[in-house]
Amino acid sequence: MFDLVAINARQPTVRRRLTIHSVHIIQSGKLCESVTLSSCRTHPCPGLPSRLRMDQRGAESDRNTGSTSLVTLYGEFTVTGNRKVRCAVSLTEKDLIVQKLTSAPAGRNKLVLSLKDCVGCRAYRENDSADPAAYFAAYFYPARRRWMMSGVSRQKVEQSFRLAALQDPRANHEEAEKWARAVRERSARQQYPRDGMLMSDLSRPCRMMLLVNPQSGKGQALTLYNKHIQQMLSEAGVLHTLVITERQNHARELVREADLSQWDAIAILSGDGLLYEVINGLLERPDWEDAIQTPLGVLPGGSGNALAASIHHYSGASPVSGEELLVSCGFLLCKGLVSPVDLVSIHLSSSPRLFSFLSLAWGFIADVDIESEKYRHIGAVRFTIGTLLRLASLRVYRGRLAYLPATEDYSNKRGVKNNMTLQCPNQASSLGPASLLCCPSRVSPCQNTYHNYCHSNNSIKLRRMESTSSHSATKGLPGPPDSLLLPLDQPLPSDWVVVQEEDFVLVLAMYQSHLAEDLLAAPAATLDEGIMHLFYIRAGISRIAMLRLLLAMEKGAHLTTNCQHLVHTKVRALRLEPYSPKGIMTVDGEVVEYGPVQAEVHRGLARLISG
Numbered sequence: 001m002f003d004l005v006a007i008n009a010r011q012p013t014v015r016r017r018l019t020i021h022s023v024h025i026i027q028s029g030k031l032c033e034s035v036t037l038s039s040c041r042t043h044p045c046p047g048l049p050s051r052l053r054m055d056q057r058g059a060e061s062d063r064n065t066g067s068t069s070l071v072t073l074y075g076e077f078t079v080t081g082n083r084k085v086r087c088a089v090s091l092t093e094k095d096l097i098v099q100k101l102t103s104a105p106a107g108r109n110k111l112v113l114s115l116k117d118c119v120g121c122r123a124y125r126e127n128d129s130a131d132p133a134a135y136f137a138a139y140f141y142p143a144r145r146r147w148m149m150s151g152v153s154r155q156k157v158e159q160s161f162r163l164a165a166l167q168d169p170r171a172n173h174e175e176a177e178k179w180a181r182a183v184r185e186r187s188a189r190q191q192y193p194r195d196g197m198l199m200s201d202l203s204r205p206c207r208m209m210l211l212v213n214p215q216s217g218k219g220q221a222l223t224l225y226n227k228h229i230q231q232m233l234s235e236a237g238v239l240h241t242l243v244i245t246e247r248q249n250h251a252r253e254l255v256r257e258a259d260l261s262q263w264d265a266i267a268i269l270s271g272d273g274l275l276y277e278v279i280n281g282l283l284e285r286p287d288w289e290d291a292i293q294t295p296l297g298v299l300p301g302g303s304g305n306a307l308a309a310s311i312h313h314y315s316g317a318s319p320v321s322g323e324e325l326l327v328s329c330g331f332l333l334c335k336g337l338v339s340p341v342d343l344v345s346i347h348l349s350s351s352p353r354l355f356s357f358l359s360l361a362w363g364f365i366a367d368v369d370i371e372s373e374k375y376r377h378i379g380a381v382r383f384t385i386g387t388l389l390r391l392a393s394l395r396v397y398r399g400r401l402a403y404l405p406a407t408e409d410y411s412n413k414r415g416v417k418n419n420m421t422l423q424c425p426n427q428a429s430s431l432g433p434a435s436l437l438c439c440p441s442r443v444s445p446c447q448n449t450y451h452n453y454c455h456s457n458n459s460i461k462l463r464r465m466e467s468t469s470s471h472s473a474t475k476g477l478p479g480p481p482d483s484l485l486l487p488l489d490q491p492l493p494s495d496w497v498v499v500q501e502e503d504f505v506l507v508l509a510m511y512q513s514h515l516a517e518d519l520l521a522a523p524a525a526t527l528d529e530g531i532m533h534l535f536y537i538r539a540g541i542s543r544i545a546m547l548r549l550l551l552a553m554e555k556g557a558h559l560t561t562n563c564q565h566l567v568h569t570k571v572r573a574l575r576l577e578p579y580s581p582k583g584i585m586t587v588d589g590e591v592v593e594y595g596p597v598q599a600e601v602h603r604g605l606a607r608l609i610s611g
């Protein structure tokens with residue numbers, strides 16, 4: 001006995017004969033047989049009704065696995081904007097399946113949209129009291145191959161249907177609401193994060209403060225908002241308040257004073273500089289411990305957009321830039337998946353402590369970033385011009401660099417945090433021993449096994465370890481205490497490694513993967529691994545070798561070039577003391593006080609809306 005026979009059919013008006021495209025036989029809620037009658041043009045079936053509704057027990061075959069997933073809703077509607085096109089719409093736990101009911105063979109007009117790609121679904125009525133119809137529209141951003149180009153990017157697909165089965169407009173609207181709710185719920189379930197955090201629950205719309213810096217990048221952030229983001233957020237049902245920043249530190253002051261109970265998330269549409277202000281503003285609050293738990297969102301509108309590129313990279317998608325990156329990050333923002341993200345506390349000699357989410361740079365990278373500011377109006381190309389100019393006059397920067405290595409033991413500890421208790425059970429650490437990519441003859445296996453990492457006996461000195469916890473450099477400061485740092489004017493803790501060389505071309509600490517949209521500086525970095533990737537390039541590198549490294553960095557291949565001047569190691573804290581009285585030092589691409597600096601990672605201190 002069969003539970004149901006669902007027939008995908010159409011009755012042409014002219015020939016008065018029923019055209020059957022496919023027959024689905026369902027037993028115990030599972031599809032046991034599906035017959036596509038593509039070879040037959042028409043089949044006279046006078047005894048059969050023109051359509052049979054598939055009910056809750058229907059099933060659809062999964063396009064990827066071939067397995068069957070239950071159809072939880074089925075209906076036949078016309079397409080909004082063209083009442084002649086009729087569709088059979090099935091909702092399974094994973095997909096929305098739209099089959100146009102035409103005389104073409106079944107399958108040819110079938111569209112399967114993954115609910116993972118759905119940002120929202122809404123029901124509505126039009127302003128026509130004579131029309132009892134209601135509508136529901138679902139918005140998807142599937143990754144599609146770019147036309148005439150390699151790679152994929154997310155592109156919008158909207159599916160909108162007209163429901164007019166009944167004369168009662170309210171009943172039609174209720175049906176449309178039922179569909180919209182079901183799509184939203186299943187889409188959220190598809191999305192459920194491994195550690196169960198979403199930007200907001202489904203019981204009410206998410207409320208977001210969206211800060212836009214109209215001057216960032218080429219000065220087009222507001223245009224980008226109007227072109228893409230306003231619509232995406234409304235499709236996702238995110239209620240947002242647009243705040244246009246008016247000057248430097250405006251965002252910092254706003255979040256420092258804001259009533260955060262009003263907001264489920266704070267997002268920025270700008271470069272990395274605005275997020276830097278937001279994070280520091282949150283950590284300057286007396287209630288910083290709660291404030292820094294506010295989910296933060298990033299939409300690229302600047303020239304570097306390093307964090308946006310990192311988030312896109314972590315989502316596993318192929319590299320994109322410009323507006324494609326914006327749409328990708330907009331999609332991730334609408335999906336609202338929240339993950340812990342590391343922050344690094346930065347101590348300078350006389351400025352207050354800062355918090356950083358991206359990088360600390362001195363030497364070549366910092367110089368290029370700041371010297372190319374004057375070309376901001378040309379967007380990301382400014383970095384290329386700045387790089388070529390700085391390469392032409394390649395400099396050596398003198399100073400002392402020391403760090404606390406991240407031991408394999410530390411790195412493998414899941415959820416280890418300096419201060420916070422937020423657990424992240426999904427953190428699968430892939431860290432191996434710290435690696436030094438320098439001349440092989442200068443690297444020898446670790447002799448002093450305290451830290452269990454490899455090092456060059458020639459280039460570093462190890463000191464004996466002592467407890468440092470009683471010497472915190474952060475007593476009385478807002479924000480979390482630093483347990484690994486001593487005050488800058490005191491000698492280093494004894495378990496730190498001091499780099500023997502004092503002549504560098506660059507020193508760069510990275511805690512996310514990208515340094516700019518097209519610079520994958522730390523390919524192995526993840527959001528909250530609790531370490532910094534420390535890179536330095538020793539003096540003596542040729543201009544050509546330097547250029548080769550920077551070009552390789554576009555694809556994250558610089559670590560495999562075997563450049564003998566490049567060193568990479570994973571650290572938990574570092575100290576850098578430049579010898580020259582003048583220079584540029586940057587934190588997250590922003591200039592900071594030049595001079596001695598030290599830094600410590602705080603694992604998973606903030607929360608970021610990411611993929």
Ligand SMILES: Nc1ncnc2c1ncn2[C@@H]1O[C@H](COP(=O)(O)OP(=O)(O)OP(=O)(O)O)[C@@H](O)[C@H]1O
Nearest residue numbers: 216217245246247248270271272273302303304305
């Ligand atoms: N209305 C404004 N006018 C001038 N500066 C502003 C304004 N709003 C914010 N700022 C400041 O502009 C600086 C740079 O902003 P942002 O990082 O957003 O852009 P960007 O530098 O172009 O991008 P990127 O950091 O990716 O290169 C920030 O320090 C911010 O404080």
